[in-house]
Amino acid sequence: MKNASNRRLVLALAAVLPLPVISTIAQAAEHRCGHCLAHARAAAHRFAHPERFGELNERGLPTRVFPPSRPIDILHTKIELTFEDLDQPKAEGLATIDFAPIGRPADRVHLDARGLQIQSVSMGRNTLRFEHDAERLEIRLPREIAPGERRSVSIRYSIDNPPAGLFFTPQRAGGRLASARVHTQGQPEENSFWFPTHDFPNERMTTELVVAVPKGFDTLSNGVLLSREQGWSGDGPDAPEFTIDHWKLDTPHPPYLVTLVVGIFDSVELGTEDLAMPVYGPPGRSDDLQRTYAATPAMMEFFTDRFGVEYPWPAYAQVVVDEFRWGGMENTGATTMNGDAVFDSHVAIDHDLDGLIAHELAHQWFGNLVTCNSWEHLWLNEGFATLSEGLWLEHRDGRAAYQGFLWNRLQGVIEEDTDPAAPGMASKRYENPEEIFGKPADPYSKGALVLHAIRAKLGDDLFFEAVAEYLRRHAGNPVETDQFRRVLEDVSGESFDRFFWQWVTRAGVPRLSVETSWTDSDSFKGGTLNLNIEQLQTIDGDSPAFALDLPVYIREASGASVRTSVRIDTRAAEASFPMRQRPAFVAIDPELAIVADIETVRPSDWALAQAEHGPTVAARARAARQLTETGDNASARLLSNIARDEAEHDAVRIAAVRSLIERGETGMLGAIAMGRVEPPSFRAAFAEALADLPDVASDERLGDWLQRTARNDRALTVQGAALIALAKTDPARAHPIALYFSEIDAHADRLRRAAVEALAKTRGEHTLDTLLGLTGVETHFRTRVAAIEALPKVAPDNTAPVRVRLQDLVGNRLGAVSHAAIDALVELGDPEAISTLRQARENARSDHDRWRLDNAIRALESQAN
Numbered sequence: 001m002k003n004a005s006n007r008r009l010v011l012a013l014a015a016v017l018p019l020p021v022i023s024t025i026a027q028a029a030e031h032r033c034g035h036c037l038a039h040a041r042a043a044a045h046r047f048a049h050p051e052r053f054g055e056l057n058e059r060g061l062p063t064r065v066f067p068p069s070r071p072i073d074i075l076h077t078k079i080e081l082t083f084e085d086l087d088q089p090k091a092e093g094l095a096t097i098d099f100a101p102i103g104r105p106a107d108r109v110h111l112d113a114r115g116l117q118i119q120s121v122s123m124g125r126n127t128l129r130f131e132h133d134a135e136r137l138e139i140r141l142p143r144e145i146a147p148g149e150r151r152s153v154s155i156r157y158s159i160d161n162p163p164a165g166l167f168f169t170p171q172r173a174g175g176r177l178a179s180a181r182v183h184t185q186g187q188p189e190e191n192s193f194w195f196p197t198h199d200f201p202n203e204r205m206t207t208e209l210v211v212a213v214p215k216g217f218d219t220l221s222n223g224v225l226l227s228r229e230q231g232w233s234g235d236g237p238d239a240p241e242f243t244i245d246h247w248k249l250d251t252p253h254p255p256y257l258v259t260l261v262v263g264i265f266d267s268v269e270l271g272t273e274d275l276a277m278p279v280y281g282p283p284g285r286s287d288d289l290q291r292t293y294a295a296t297p298a299m300m301e302f303f304t305d306r307f308g309v310e311y312p313w314p315a316y317a318q319v320v321v322d323e324f325r326w327g328g329m330e331n332t333g334a335t336t337m338n339g340d341a342v343f344d345s346h347v348a349i350d351h352d353l354d355g356l357i358a359h360e361l362a363h364q365w366f367g368n369l370v371t372c373n374s375w376e377h378l379w380l381n382e383g384f385a386t387l388s389e390g391l392w393l394e395h396r397d398g399r400a401a402y403q404g405f406l407w408n409r410l411q412g413v414i415e416e417d418t419d420p421a422a423p424g425m426a427s428k429r430y431e432n433p434e435e436i437f438g439k440p441a442d443p444y445s446k447g448a449l450v451l452h453a454i455r456a457k458l459g460d461d462l463f464f465e466a467v468a469e470y471l472r473r474h475a476g477n478p479v480e481t482d483q484f485r486r487v488l489e490d491v492s493g494e495s496f497d498r499f500f501w502q503w504v505t506r507a508g509v510p511r512l513s514v515e516t517s518w519t520d521s522d523s524f525k526g527g528t529l530n531l532n533i534e535q536l537q538t539i540d541g542d543s544p545a546f547a548l549d550l551p552v553y554i555r556e557a558s559g560a561s562v563r564t565s566v567r568i569d570t571r572a573a574e575a576s577f578p579m580r581q582r583p584a585f586v587a588i589d590p591e592l593a594i595v596a597d598i599e600t601v602r603p604s605d606w607a608l609a610q611a612e613h614g615p616t617v618a619a620r621a622r623a624a625r626q627l628t629e630t631g632d633n634a635s636a637r638l639l640s641n642i643a644r645d646e647a648e649h650d651a652v653r654i655a656a657v658r659s660l661i662e663r664g665e666t667g668m669l670g671a672i673a674m675g676r677v678e679p680p681s682f683r684a685a686f687a688e689a690l691a692d693l694p695d696v697a698s699d700e701r702l703g704d705w706l707q708r709t710a711r712n713d714r715a716l717t718v719q720g721a722a723l724i725a726l727a728k729t730d731p732a733r734a735h736p737i738a739l740y741f742s743e744i745d746a747h748a749d750r751l752r753r754a755a756v757e758a759l760a761k762t763r764g765e766h767t768l769d770t771l772l773g774l775t776g777v778e779t780h781f782r783t784r785v786a787a788i789e790a791l792p793k794v795a796p797d798n799t800a801p802v803r804v805r806l807q808d809l810v811g812n813r814l815g816a817v818s819h820a821a822i823d824a825l826v827e828l829g830d831p832e833a834i835s836t837l838r839q840a841r842e843n844a845r846s847d848h849d850r851w852r853l854d855n856a857i858r859a860l861e862s863q864a865n
Contacts, residue, residue, distance in 0.1 A: 383447020
């Protein structure tokens with residue numbers, strides 16, 4: 001019953017949120033964490049600008065972005081929102097912003113307020129004049145405010161169907177009840193779509209959210225929940241009832257990390273009396289939440305010890321959100337996870353989420369406590385968070401797990417970071433911040449590898465002392481790359497200026513050819529180990545030879561080992577080491593202390609010995625990968641043995657498998673398939689590798705194994721990998737399985753997504769109709785995206801039906817779907833789509849959409865010409 005005290009709550013709230021606010025609501029949009037950026041990466045590669053630093057892009061604009069000025073300091077932001085109907089993408093808001101001018105008196109305030117409908121601005125009882133161009137809000141103050149003088153402005157506004165920042169999920173999403181109905185995504189610069197702010201990472205402020213939602217729904221935001229009240233919108237017996245939550249965070253943090261999630265959840269509490277660590281997820285999944293996130297408290301303890309600084313926020317929540325487009329987002333003290341980030345017991349057979357959980361948790365220090373001053377320095381956020389995934393694996397599973405993690409990350413950097421003319425990892429050269437997240441000089445993987453190289457250079461004691469000093473010195477502040485460099489120099493006494501220029505500022509990595517050989521001596525007992533080193537990457541005035549100390553590990557015949565290094569700063573270098581006996585083998589950079597692509601030419605017995613007895617995962621994997629040119633049976637047998645060895649790290653085993661594939665050893669591969677192929681992670685990688693076999697039919701056992709594994713394996717990831725490999729090597733056998741999987745529900749829609757990728761290769765009967773059907777709204781949104789991306793690959797000579805469907809999806813409420821449709825139209829290459837894209841460009845309401853559409857139109861126009 002609505003008693004008098006509750007009715008007074010409504011009236012009290014109405015004093016803060018006037019009745020128009022209480023009688024409307026909120027809507028839909030998206031973000032990521034680099035875990036997190038497949039589509040941003042794809043777009044960044046597709047639309048990458050080839051121009052050199054300092055040149056102009058096609059529109060005559062400089063391709064460099066600088067941080068905006070901050071004439072005022074935002075001290076505190078209080079956001080009051082009312083959502084009346086969660087099926088309508090609307091909300092009413094009141095933002096109260098406390099500020100102080102920084103260097104000079106201010107007579108106006110400028111804020112980002114993109115797409116907001118500004119109703120009024122006031123200071124106390126005074127109504128203020130303002131101008132708003134749908135992007136920027138200029139507020140004229142009644143008088144000049146002196147530097148350091150604190151004042152407050154209140155901004156009433158409406159939100160109506162925002163294109164980004166604030167996202168609404170309909171009652172039923174992907175054929176199931178949506179657990180989260182509203183969520184936000186602020187990174188990179190999208191929170192200004194739901195509240196006015198300085199939308200750039202060089203600002204910090206305390207925050208407060210008062211959120212009114214229909215009764216029965218929960219909210220989650222930054223900080224702690226101060227109160228939860230009940231109230232009604234309006235008067236009378238039929239007035240809808242609301243829950244009013246009040247969240248507050250008293251520690252300043254950047255605007256892009258402000259979060260709000262509204263939904264119906266189950267939850268588990270993983271924390272202690274001192275620190276709450278709740279996890280929220282879909283109703284009925286509390287056991288799965290407990291299973292998936294169980295390691296969080298241990299990670300918290302480990303990172304606190306490793307980083308040397310206490311966890312800086314009052315609580316740590318994690319929430320699983322339907323239709324969240326990215327892997328996870330490290331909002332301050334309240335990480336958002338994608339809708340598939342909760343595992344049942346079957347999925348947990350071959351999967352854990354520890355990597356993503358560790359990544360987002362580490363961001364609470366790197367990115368949240370200490371924040372990049374601009375997206376140019378994003379690697380300071382993402383490099384540390386990615387390295388922390390490896391640090392957790394090292395703690396949990398041992399050094400080999402850490403080495404394998406780094407080895408796998410290095411392969412991606414070697415493949416992508418090839419163009420010395422491209423923007424470096426820390427570069428102002430971009431038009432849209434999305435480009436930073438997906439650039440070839442990847443701030444995630446390359447950032448982690450550069451940090452590992454510093455760790456290898458300094459040793460653990462100095463490195464982690466420097467990390468702790470970096471966090472302490474810059475806590476609560478924006479930072480740039482040089483500030484981290486100076487901390488390293490202060491702690492170690494070493495100069496890192498050239499190191500940072502080579503590995504962080506410039507693009508590309510060294511491509512080293514190292515020839516190792518032995519010469520018997522005529523004058524003394526023993527001989528000489530010879531190294532001839534050449535840098536093969538592009539070397540010119542803009543990209544000189546790298547200067548580096550190349551680590552060399554020598555295993556003596558006695559079993560003892562020697563570690564040394566060779567200094568290189570020219571295109572070619574030589575070194576020699578007199579020794580009493582010929583070594584058992586010589587491994588180059590076994591600890592991955594150099595971010596480089598290294599090919600070693602050496603005697604075959606050294607290669608065999610290193611593949612079997614190398615000191616690290618990287619040393620053994622590198623040797624196994626290079627046993628492709630020796631046609632002898634001994635190397636083939638060793639590769640086969642390595643591939644079968646369950647005690648060996650997956651990275652080394654797969655390196656051996658890929659060498660057997662390149663050698664054409666189908667008989668040995670068939671024998672491996674007929675044996676015990678464990679664990680599931682290796683089984684999936686083995687299936688994936690077989691997709692590169694030129695002639696899988698040369699050994700019927702391989703085709704049979706792929707078919708049987710796709711149909712019957714207990715692990716979903718293995719089934720998917722086997723089906724995709726079979727589609728590439730034997731389309732006729734794969735096609736019926738793919739059609740069958742296209743109708744099967746599984747966790748994260750994995751089988752259906754594998755079916756989409758397989759159908760794009762088999763192109764058999766019913767393929768086009770199946771893919772078109774999977775672009776519908778009832779399909780899991782990640783599968784929709786995959787189906788959209790596959791359509792251009794299977795389009796018949798008449799591309800009209802595909803073009804029409806893709807045009808229908810441009811501007812879809814889900815940004816991932818819309819962006820995939822735009823990219824697919826470019827790949828389709830049908831000039832008839834240009835007019836649709838131009839119209840979408842006219843109606844676009846976000847910088848990111850305009851940027852993507854501009855590039856797509858130019859690409860299609862270029863193809864037409």
